[in-house]
Amino acid sequence: DARVTQTPRDKVTEMGQxxxxxxxxxxxxxxxxxxxxxxKQGLELLAYFRNRAPLDDSGMPKDRFSAEMPDATLxxxxxxxxxxxxxxxxxCASGLVLGTHxxxxxxxxxxxxxx
Amino acid sequence: AQSVAQPEDQVKVAEGNPLTVKCTYxxxxxxxxxxxxxxxxxxxxxxxxxxxxxxxxxxxxxxxAEFNKSQTSFHLKKPSALVSDSALYFCAVxxxxxxxxxxxGSGTRLQxxx
Numbered sequence: 001d002a003r004v005t006q007t008p009r010d011k012v013t014e015m016g017q018x019x020x021x022x023x024x025x026x027x028x029x030x031x032x033x034x035x036x037x038x039x040k041q042g043l044e045l046l047a048y049f050r051n052r053a054p055l056d057d058s059g060m061p062k063d064r065f066s067a068e069m070p071d072a073t074l075x076x077x078x079x080x081x082x083x084x085x086x087x088x089x090x091x092c093a094s095g096l097v098l099g100t101h102x103x104x105x106x107x108x109x110x111x112x113x114x115x
Numbered sequence: 116a117q118s119v120a121q122p123e124d125q126v127k128v129a130e131g132n133p134l135t136v137k138c139t140y141x142x143x144x145x146x147x148x149x150x151x152x153x154x155x156x157x158x159x160x161x162x163x164x165x166x167x168x169x170x171x172x173x174x175x176x177x178x179x180a181e182f183n184k185s186q187t188s189f190h191l192k193k194p195s196a197l198v199s200d201s202a203l204y205f206c207a208v209x210x211x212x213x214x215x216x217x218x219x220g221s222g223t224r225l226q227x228x229x
Binding site for chain 1: 149151156157158159161164216217220221222
C-alpha cells in the first residue's frame with residue numbers, strides 16, 4: 001500500500017532556528033504539493049512541483065521559506081529563520097498527473113511548534 | 116481565482132440518520148470537485164471526486180456527493196451515519212485547465228452521536 005511519508009512527524013524548535021521538513025512522494029508520482037494547515041487559515045497551498053520543477057510557489061513567504069526536490073524521491077521544505085507564526089501542520093501530497101485530472105495523496109503531516 | 120465555501124463549521128447527526136455536509140464553489144471554467152476526510156492527527160484521505168459525467172458520484176465508506184451546476188454546489192451525503200464517520204471534512208475545487216493545485220474549503224467537523 002503506497003503512501004506519502006513525511007519526517008519528522010513532530011518538531012519543536014526555538015524562534016530563529018532552521019527547520020527542514022522532508023517528504024517522500026509515492027513512487028512514480030510526478031507532482032508534489034506542500035500545504036500548511038492552521039486553525040486560523042485552514043489549508044493553504046504553499047508550493048507545488050511537477051517533475052521536480054517548481055510550478056507555483058506563490059503561497060510561500062519567499063524571505064524565509066524554500067522548497068526543493070533534490071531528486072524524484074525527496075521533497076524538502078525549509079524555514080530559515082523560523083518564527084512562532086510558522087507553527088502549523090505541514091502536509092505534503094503527491095499525485096500522478098497524466099492528463100487533466102488526478103488525485104492527491106496526503107502524507108501524515110509534520111506538526112511544527114516554534115517557541 | 117477559485118474558492119470554496121463550507122458554510123457549516125460543525126454538523127451533528129445521530130447514528131443511523133442521513134447526513135449532509137454542504138459545499139459551494141466558484142471557479143472559472145469547468146470544475147473538478149473533491150471531498151477529503153481528516154481524522155485526528157492524520158493527513159487528508161481522498162473520499163470522492165467529480166470530473167464529468169453523472170452528477171451523483173459515489174465514493175469510499177458509503178459516501179456520495181451530488182454535483183449541481185446551477186447551484187454551484189457539491190454536497191456530501193451518506194444515507195446512514197456511523198459514529199466512526201466523525202471527522203473533519205474538506206471540499207476542494209480546481210478548474211479543468213490552468214492551475215492544477217486544489218483550493219480547499221475551511222472544513223466541516225462532523226459529529227455523529229450514538
